[in-house]
Amino acid sequence: MQESISFTPQLAVSPITGILWLIPAVPMVASGGMALLKQARRKTAANLAVGSLSISLLLSLVAFGHVVGLWMGGQTAREVVNFTWIQVGATNVDLGWVLDPLSAAMLVMVSFVGLLIFIYSVGYMEHDGNFTRFFCFLSLFAGSMLGVVIANSLLLLFMFWELVGLTSYLLIGFWYQKPAAAAAAKKAFITTRVGDVFFLLGIVWLFAQTGTLLFFNHGAGSLEAGALSALLMQPAALGLTAAGAIGLLIFAGAAGKSGQFPLHVWLPDAMEGPTPVSALIHAATMVAAGVYLIARVYPLMQAGALTGGTTTALTVVTWVGAFTAVFAALIAVAQNDIKRILAYSTVSQLGYMMAGLGMGGVAVGMFHLITHAFFKALLFMGAGSVIHGSHEEQDVRRMGGLKDKMPLTFITYAIGMLALCGFPLLFSGFWSKDGILEAARHWTVARTPFYMLVFGALLTAFYMTRQVAYVFFGESRGEKTAHESPKVMTVPLAILAFFAVALGAIGTPAWPWFRVFLEGHAASFGMQGFNEPGLMLLMGTSTVVVFLGLGLGWMIYGGKSPKAEEPDALERAVPMVWGWLRDRLYVDEVYGGTVIAFYGWWGQVADWLDRRVWGGLVAGVAGLFAGWARLNRFLDTNVVDGSFDKGCEELSSSGGLLARVQSGRVQSYLRIVALAIIVLAAILIWSSRA
Amino acid sequence: MTPLAGFLLVAALLFAIGLAGALTRRNAILVLIGIELMLNAANLNLIAFWRYGPHPEMLTGMMFAIFSIAVAAAEAAVGLGLVISIHRHAHTTDLDQMNRMKG
Numbered sequence: 001m002q003e004s005i006s007f008t009p010q011l012a013v014s015p016i017t018g019i020l021w022l023i024p025a026v027p028m029v030a031s032g033g034m035a036l037l038k039q040a041r042r043k044t045a046a047n048l049a050v051g052s053l054s055i056s057l058l059l060s061l062v063a064f065g066h067v068v069g070l071w072m073g074g075q076t077a078r079e080v081v082n083f084t085w086i087q088v089g090a091t092n093v094d095l096g097w098v099l100d101p102l103s104a105a106m107l108v109m110v111s112f113v114g115l116l117i118f119i120y121s122v123g124y125m126e127h128d129g130n131f132t133r134f135f136c137f138l139s140l141f142a143g144s145m146l147g148v149v150i151a152n153s154l155l156l157l158f159m160f161w162e163l164v165g166l167t168s169y170l171l172i173g174f175w176y177q178k179p180a181a182a183a184a185a186k187k188a189f190i191t192t193r194v195g196d197v198f199f200l201l202g203i204v205w206l207f208a209q210t211g212t213l214l215f216f217n218h219g220a221g222s223l224e225a226g227a228l229s230a231l232l233m234q235p236a237a238l239g240l241t242a243a244g245a246i247g248l249l250i251f252a253g254a255a256g257k258s259g260q261f262p263l264h265v266w267l268p269d270a271m272e273g274p275t276p277v278s279a280l281i282h283a284a285t286m287v288a289a290g291v292y293l294i295a296r297v298y299p300l301m302q303a304g305a306l307t308g309g310t311t312t313a314l315t316v317v318t319w320v321g322a323f324t325a326v327f328a329a330l331i332a333v334a335q336n337d338i339k340r341i342l343a344y345s346t347v348s349q350l351g352y353m354m355a356g357l358g359m360g361g362v363a364v365g366m367f368h369l370i371t372h373a374f375f376k377a378l379l380f381m382g383a384g385s386v387i388h389g390s391h392e393e394q395d396v397r398r399m400g401g402l403k404d405k406m407p408l409t410f411i412t413y414a415i416g417m418l419a420l421c422g423f424p425l426l427f428s429g430f431w432s433k434d435g436i437l438e439a440a441r442h443w444t445v446a447r448t449p450f451y452m453l454v455f456g457a458l459l460t461a462f463y464m465t466r467q468v469a470y471v472f473f474g475e476s477r478g479e480k481t482a483h484e485s486p487k488v489m490t491v492p493l494a495i496l497a498f499f500a501v502a503l504g505a506i507g508t509p510a511w512p513w514f515r516v517f518l519e520g521h522a523a524s525f526g527m528q529g530f531n532e533p534g535l536m537l538l539m540g541t542s543t544v545v546v547f548l549g550l551g552l553g554w555m556i557y558g559g560k561s562p563k564a565e566e567p568d569a570l571e572r573a574v575p576m577v578w579g580w581l582r583d584r585l586y587v588d589e590v591y592g593g594t595v596i597a598f599y600g601w602w603g604q605v606a607d608w609l610d611r612r613v614w615g616g617l618v619a620g621v622a623g624l625f626a627g628w629a630r631l632n633r634f635l636d637t638n639v640v641d642g643s644f645d646k647g648c649e650e651l652s653s654s655g656g657l658l659a660r661v662q663s664g665r666v667q668s669y670l671r672i673v674a675l676a677i678i679v680l681a682a683i684l685i686w687s688s689r690a
Numbered sequence: 691m692t693p694l695a696g697f698l699l700v701a702a703l704l705f706a707i708g709l710a711g712a713l714t715r716r717n718a719i720l721v722l723i724g725i726e727l728m729l730n731a732a733n734l735n736l737i738a739f740w741r742y743g744p745h746p747e748m749l750t751g752m753m754f755a756i757f758s759i760a761v762a763a764a765e766a767a768v769g770l771g772l773v774i775s776i777h778r779h780a781h782t783t784d785l786d787q788m789n790r791m792k793g
Contacts, residue, residue: 664790666785667714667716670712671713
């Protein structure tokens, strides 16, 4: 894609940074190739997709290794390649890509999780008639997502961002024959578009203020000190600086993509897509793009903060995140669709990430993003395996007892579930969630987010226990016998399960490798990390909370096998609250009653105006011309044509008379000549005599 | 009666015979012969007016007659050529059947 544009790097960069563009380009080119394939060439498509993403993974690993090498050597591990895309007068629009710890870590995560999901999809989509199209979209998505990650320009990031939105639309609506899937695709596209409008406004504003959209450009980028101080000098409305206002606009875009309240409504509906899509897009990568975006523009969000303080933008991010975390967790308690529970869980966890970014900085939010990507992809793929194994059943009340029939799925699912709940010490989710709670505890503005997030953790443990108890324990309530899924599906599950446990090792207080890597300090191992006052108490609290959630869940749902038609155990206790939660706290209904009703009304007004006013005007003018034309036709037929016809008749009849003379006989002509001569002679003689 | 009047009478007679032939015959060749007769009547007039005119020594009438005969020869050649070509085309020389160019 970029190779057609000639550019000269301003400073020498390492070879891997120079070819970093290949990472998104390879899957995208492969996707283009797959678009040309016949539907029947399944094997070729699968090989192309998996192969191209393997190349991306390989390059990502090399890039990651390079960044780690630079960092170990004590250098600033950030390399950029910029080039001019459009030049209008004195204004340049520059694009470029960046390799730094943030993008390197994200690259490895996206390409690795993506590759596992690709492999899993080969098994999951085996019987689908549009296998090739699926992998074409999936590769395009992976390429776009990798493009978002390496972009060094807000504009380039926005382009890939929209491509990601497009592929998400295509993949949610992959089974477009299902009306629900088509509607969900449309809803996802339109809802994220709402956020993107604000995002675009933020981009334009930033460009107007700083004249560049590059993040880093050797001191001249928009996220570097010069531009930021200029932005801070510029006041905007409501006591915000330009930096704060632009930050909030960008956050609106991120909220749309990452399913933050109030733009979260599309994410649960997006579960209509194939399950690998839910795993890849709506759990591991795309929804993380919003979080990644905030992490990427963090200097802008943080601009103007005093030491230990916060900014308006970050405060908003924190509150929205914390509220979303609790809000979505509450709804997840009362859902019955296995994927829908996970979807609300994802919304909730994204809220945690946002809150982590808002209160603790890039490393806290990003660590939860990475660990969550692994265990949520694991859970979704496990759910896919369950759905696949129990013959497309998605209602958890109709499953049950699957732990004996699908042992591998059960074990991996249990690991993912414990990681999500934050089961102490062993699982990565515990460490990443603890990082967020730790940051919340130290937040200077308010204590409420801390309590909200602790409550959210309790709910998370509770609803996950409920789900696992319904699906894997008790007696089987399904109509058909379930079976274990093929190897191509379970092996990626096992690999993900390994990482869901192991990733915790790089983010413990004893060895906070990931945090210092992202922040660029030197790493050190030591138990003194645990000595921070209050940390042990916090870990104890969260352990108690998790066990409380697990215990409550098991007490209510464990070992029982209620019929699907029976009311839920909680429903019997608090029927009214249950009803609210089951109906997803009426956010969709509120939108239906306000925004959509308004548009409906406005549409009707426009329709009426079109029909009566503009339509009437047009019809009037048309009528006028039609009348004028009718008058002209009358004049034509009766006046102009009449005289013309008369003239023609005259000409034709006299012509007929003359034509009789033109008999074609030479001698009759000759006769006339002779007669004429005689007449002439007679006249001559007669006149000469007179 | 002067000799000139005699010549003119003969020429007029010849012309009338030629005209009658050209108007009444159906055969194209006979019509051409009628036309030749009329031409020769005109030539006879030219010679007669020259011989009995004011300047018989200047040979003007003779010159006119020779020119006229040459033109008549060319005309006869073209006319006969046309007749042959029509005969080849329509297998007839009957003028009444050659009426395809009527209006």
